[in-house]
Amino acid sequence: MARPKILVVGAGFAGVECVRRLERRLGSDEADLALVTPFSYQLYLPLLPQVASGILTPQSIAVSLRRSRRYRTRIIPGGAVGVDTKAKVCVVRKVTGEVVNEPYDHIVLAPGSVTRTFDIPGLADNARGMKTLAEAAFIRDHVIAQLDLADASHDEAERASRLQFVVVGGGYAGTETAACLQRLTSNALCRYPRLDPRQIKWHLIDIAPKLMPELGDKLGLSAQKILRDRGIDVSLGVSVAKAGPEEVTLTDGRVLPCRTLIWTAGVTASPLIGTLDAETVRGRLAVTAQMTVPGRSGVFALGxxxxxxxxxxxxDGSVCPPTAQHAMRQGRAVADNVIATLRGRPLKPYVHHDLGLVVDLGGRDAVSKPLGVELRGMPAQAAARGYHWSALRTNVAKTRVLTNWLLNAVAGDDFVRIGFLARTPAAMRDFEYTDAYLTPEQVREHAAAGHLQQE
Structure with missing residues (x-):
């Protein structure tokens, strides 16, 4: 008999932890493993703001999937664009553009999330995301380009628009992005003597009444004070009404001259979930405590x-937040449940108590709440970087990150544009491929056509 095929979709925290657990605990004769991902690396998302600000190099947080000693998973280089759970087929668009069917016996859906946007005029074309490695590299190039162009310009209006930066989203991603990039532009002033420091302005805005409410009032206010002491204008209860190439209009009526709008206002589940035509909970696929999809044989979902x-x-009705620590633990739990299914054993529910939160604001500034203990300053920074460093999966990645941190602390920032993304479309849909997915009807048609070809 042919070995059962386990197909894992997504190489984020959840998908990679699942694959690694399956490789360790399944015998090579028990099942064939395959992983669908556009890139053969796991991206350590929490450190993206440090890539955007140049503290870390892109390669240091792109952890190779092929370094595992037990590596035996077939990597399919592409993105899943649809799943037919009745035919047990996953439709994959390879990086070459070719669309193929991947049959499976058990599928683990861990496609992650994409940036959540709203129907705001001009947002889709003028905002930049912070969800992929390419976006982080692009934003770094873009911000430094604004400094270069403003320094060379004699037009005060142009200078004003190039030196104002708006970050939308008062969660961890937005707060860390604004903090790290503001520190980059502040440190750059000594290299740009023609620029007036008063013209460089950073704005952090969020529709919520509090900054990072999950941290609690005290730490949230501490983070807000740190940002404002640095000169970052924090506006709460405010959002974007309209976005243009050279200005941003806020809902409170202000019009900011601005050519850099970074959008980090939350995430939503990957559009892949919509192709299953299954029940959802606030956009996320409804699953049991064992992370199985009700009524769909052999389908698991997590992250x-x-x-x-x-x-x-x-x-009642509480669901796990979309954080790395939950995704990693869910990945291991799903792997155990897939193995239990293969071996005819009972499945176990997922239970995990949150270990706390860490927020790195760059330099010596941080706020953290590990195990409920509130920390500020250097102790919080040690907790934040210690957690991130320990969570990196390989010793090579840990060495690279630690070396980058030490080098940045000693030598400071380099204000160099790489330029390889200069002509790349910069809309979020171009980086996150949100328009690449099929409808449920198209998925069924493609699966049926593939089945006929096999016959």
């Missing part, structure tokens, strides 16, 4: 794309 019940909380 940002799934509404996994949070059994560690007493609240």
């Amino acid at each position: 940002d794309a799934a509404a996994v019940p949070d059994l560690a909380k007493d609240e």
